[in-house]
Amino acid sequence: MYNQGNQAISGKELSYITDSLKNEELLTKLCVQGAVECQSPSLKQTLAHLSQERLHNISILMNTLQQQSGITH
Template sequence: MYNQGNQSISGKELSYISDCLKNEELLTKLCVQGAVECQSPTLKQTLTHLSQERLQNISTLMNTLQQHSGMTH
């Protein structure tokens, strides 16, 4: 178990966060690829928005991992 101040996170939880990070990265790539290749402006806008949301999730997950592993930017 990793401790950060009063908080602790298990190895299993860290593994889960890592898996989520990989999934978000894959979803981001798929959304970007779809936005580049699609012909519909509405679909392109939706996929672009979804990719931005995925990037925000990646940022949140990375911050969580950094907080609990003692990493710095």
């Protein structure tokens, strides 16, 4: 188990976070690719918005991993 303040997470939970991070990265790439390639302005805007949401989720997951591992910028 890894401790963060009063919270402890297991190796399995860290594995879930890592898997989620990989999934968010893939979704981001797919949204960006779709936004670049699509012809519909509204769909392009939706995909661009979704890619920004995915990037935000990546940031949250990375911060969580950094906190758990003690890594700081």
